[in-house]
Amino acid sequence: MKVAIFFGSKSDTETMKKAGDVLKEFGVDFKAYVISAHRAGELLTKTVKQVESEGCEVIIAGAGLAAALPGVIAGISTLPVIGVPLECINPGKSNGLGGMDSLLSIVQMPPQIPVATVGIGNAKNAAYLAIQILAIKYPELKDKIVAFRKKLAEDVLAASNIEL
Numbered sequence: 779m780k781v782a783i784f785f786g787s788k789s790d791t792e793t794m795k796k797a798g799d800v801l802k803e804f805g806v807d808f809k810a811y812v813i814s815a816h817r818a819g820e821l822l823t824k825t826v827k828q829v830e831s832e833g834c835e836v837i838i839a840g841a842g843l844a845a846a847l848p849g850v851i852a853g854i855s856t857l858p859v860i861g862v863p864l865e866c867i868n869p870g871k872s873n874g875l876g877g878m879d880s881l882l883s884i885v886q887m888p889p890q891i892p893v894a895t896v897g898i899g900n901a902k903n904a905a906y907l908a909i910q911i912l913a914i915k916y917p918e919l920k921d922k923i924v925a926f927r928k929k930l931a932e933d934v935l936a937a938s939n940i941e942l
Contacts, residue, residue: 779807779808779809779829779832779833779834780806780807780808780833780834780835780836780912781801781806781807781808781834781835781836781837781838781905781908781912782808782809782810782811782826782829782834782836782837782838783797783798783808783809783810783811783837783838783839783840784810784811784812784813784822784825784837784838784839784840784847784851785810785811785812785839785840785841785847785862785864786812786813786814786815786816786840786841786842786847787812787814787842788812789866790812790840790841790842790864791812793840793862793864793899793901794810794838794840794862794901795901796901796902796905797838797840797862797901797902797904797905797908798810798905799902799905800902800905800906800909801905801908801909804905804909804919804922804923804926805922806905806908806909806912806919809829811825813825813847814847815841815846815847815850815851816844816846819850822847822850822851822854823854826851826854826855827854827855830855830857834857835857835858835911835912835915836857836858836859836860836908836911836912837851837855837857837858837859837860838859838860838862838901838904838905838908839851839859839860839861839862839893840861840862840863840864840901840904841861841862841863841864841880841883841884842863842864842865842866842877842879842880843866843879843880844879844883845861845863845864845879845880845881845883845884846883848860848861848862848884848893848895849861849883849884849887849891849893852887852891852892852893853891858894858908858911859892859893859894860893860894860895860896860904860907860908861884861885861893861894861895861896861904862884862895862896862899862900862901862904863877863880863881863883863884863885863895863896863897863898863899864877864880864898864899865877865880865898865899866880876898877898877899878898880898881895881897881898894907906923909922909923910923
């Protein structure tokens with residue numbers, strides 16, 4: 779396992795699954811864990827230490843509301859942590875802040891304990907960033923990300939060649 783994905787609630791599964799989909803597309807091994815930083819701190823610490831011992835190299839952590847999970851993990855581990863701020867929506871209700879509370883909680887980490895942060899709900903970008911971090915060490919991932927970026931550019935070019 780090269781990447782561990784953490785999120786604090788089963789209700790975040792749909793969003794965080796997008797990170798897993800990208801990692802699968804690039805052939806990156808990962809595991810996902812649903813553990814609340816507030817409700818299960820000891821289990822979170824134990825699990826972070828376990829994924830480190832299993833060779834995990836990057837952690838993606840999604841969190842909403844107080845959004846403590848990415849920061850707590852960054853405080854436990856020296857691995858790079860990529861935070862995904864989540865918009866918390868209860869069925870038929872919103873927390874009214876649209877995920878801005880989560881974004882600010884994750885991005886405003888105290889000095890010396892950074893968390894890389896992507897846009898609200900953008901778990902895909904967290905996976906792409908994790909792949910780029912891993913590509914420093916793994917040439918096959920670098921080749922895949924270069925090919926992916928080339929295809930993106932080709933798609934833009936193809937889409938720009940339209941007749942009016």
